[in-house]
Amino acid sequence: MEERRLKTLDRVLSKAGLGSRTTARTWIGSGRIAVNGRIIQTPDHWVDMERDHVTFDGRPLKEHKPMYILLYKPTGYLTTADDPENRPTVYDLIRDVETWLSPVGRLDLNTSGLLLLTNDTQFADRVMSPEGKVPKTYLVKTNSHLADADLSKLREGVELSDGVTGPAIVTRLRDNASSTFLEITITEGRNRQVRRMIEALGSRVRKLVRTGIGSVSISELE
Numbered sequence: 001m002e003e004r005r006l007k008t009l010d011r012v013l014s015k016a017g018l019g020s021r022t023t024a025r026t027w028i029g030s031g032r033i034a035v036n037g038r039i040i041q042t043p044d045h046w047v048d049m050e051r052d053h054v055t056f057d058g059r060p061l062k063e064h065k066p067m068y069i070l071l072y073k074p075t076g077y078l079t080t081a082d083d084p085e086n087r088p089t090v091y092d093l094i095r096d097v098e099t100w101l102s103p104v105g106r107l108d109l110n111t112s113g114l115l116l117l118t119n120d121t122q123f124a125d126r127v128m129s130p131e132g133k134v135p136k137t138y139l140v141k142t143n144s145h146l147a148d149a150d151l152s153k154l155r156e157g158v159e160l161s162d163g164v165t166g167p168a169i170v171t172r173l174r175d176n177a178s179s180t181f182l183e184i185t186i187t188e189g190r191n192r193q194v195r196r197m198i199e200a201l202g203s204r205v206r207k208l209v210r211t212g213i214g215s216v217s218i219s220e221l222e
Contacts, residue, residue, distance in 0.1 A: 005048050005049045005050050006046050006047065006048060006049070007046070007047055007049060007121075008043060008044045008045065008046065008047070009024075009028060009033065009035065009040060009042070009043055009044070009045040009046075009047050009054070010024040010025050010028060010043040010044070011024075011121065012047050012049070012054060012061070013027060013028070013033065013054075013056070013061070014100060014102065014121075015064075015119060015121050016054075016061040016062065016064065016100075017062070017064045017098070017099040017100045017119060018056065018061075018100060019081070019100050020081040020082065020100065020102075021043075022081070022082055023081070024043070025043045027056065028040065028041055028042070028043050029041055029043075032056060032057050033054065033055070033056055034054070034055045034058075035047060035052050035053070035054050036052055036053050037053075064099045064119055066118065066119060066120040066123070067097075067099055067101060067118060067119050067120075068116065068117075068118045068120065068123075069094060069097070069101060069116070069117045069118070070114065070115075070116060070216065070220060070221055071090060071093060071094070071114075071115045071116075071117060071221075072112070072113065072114065072115070072218070072221050073090055073093075073107050073111075073112055073113060073114075073115040074112050075109070075110050075111065075112045076088060076109065076110075077089060077090050077092070077093070077109070078090070078109055079103045079106040079107050079108075079115065080106075087109075090103065090115060090117070094117070099119055100119060101117035101118055101119050102117065102118065102119070102121070102124060103115055103116070103117050104116040104117065104118060104123075104124045104127050104128060104213070105127070105128055105136070105189055105213075107210060108192055108195075110208070111208045111209070111210065112208075112209050112210075113138070113139075113208075113209040113210030113211060113218060114210045114211060114212065114213055114216065114217075114218045114221070115210075116213055116216070127213065127214065128189055130187075130188060130189070133187040134187065134213065134214045135169075135185045135186070135187050135212070135213075135214060136185065136186055136187070136189070136210060136212065136213055137183065137184070137185045137210070137211050137212035137213075138183070138184050138185075138186075138194050138208055138209060138210050138211065139173075139181070139182070139183055139207075139208070139209045139211055140181070140182040140183070140184055140194060140198065140205055140207070140208055141179050141180075141181050141182075141205070141206045141207040141208075142179055142180045142181075142182070142198055142203045142204065142205060142206060143178070143179065143203060143204045143205070143206045144178065144179070144180075144202075144203045144204075145175055145177070145178065145179070145180055146172075146180040146182070146201060146203060150201045150203075151170050151172060151182070153200075153201060154168050154170045154184065154197055154201070155167060155168055155169070155170050158197050158200040158201070159200060160190070160193075160196050160197070160200060161196075162190060165186070165188060165190075165193065165197060166186070166187060166188050168184055168185060168186050168197070169183075169184070169185040170182060170183070170184050170185075171183040171184075179206060180203075183211075184197075185212075194208060195208065
């Protein structure tokens, strides 16, 4: 049996458009999901996509065609479906989409820019895999002036709590007395990576916009 055919049950349900994996775990725990006629209440139960028969309330799962959405995420929106504080999320922006879509990477609350959502989990995995080295490009405004030596550190890699970052492509766009404006391209996908890279230099990010994922540019939204 090829490993690539195996997926956890919660992932199978999410891919089938039944909601987030959190929602899928709720369905599983309530006993509404069966695999080959047997009720399964374990979210990490392995499913063979070619051999196993999965049902929801006795009905077979529907196959959904791959869907890809490019979205401009404003600041103030979370890249999640469930927020205990009931803050706005990117799913508020796509309420008319019936199929469940997952974000390909996340943008934090105060970051805006290009966000890709899809139900094609294999595609999402390729984009986010460190081995894929898919470039992500950001426009950055710092809260202090950065010297050329600082930019060299970003290009070579800076020490973060989870290790040294990989090389980045860094272009100085302009400066003023209190800020530096940069374009930064990275091929990793660590949590809050660009912000932490700037903080490692003793500065902070004042504004952050993602403008590109691979060959896809934010200009395509215009």
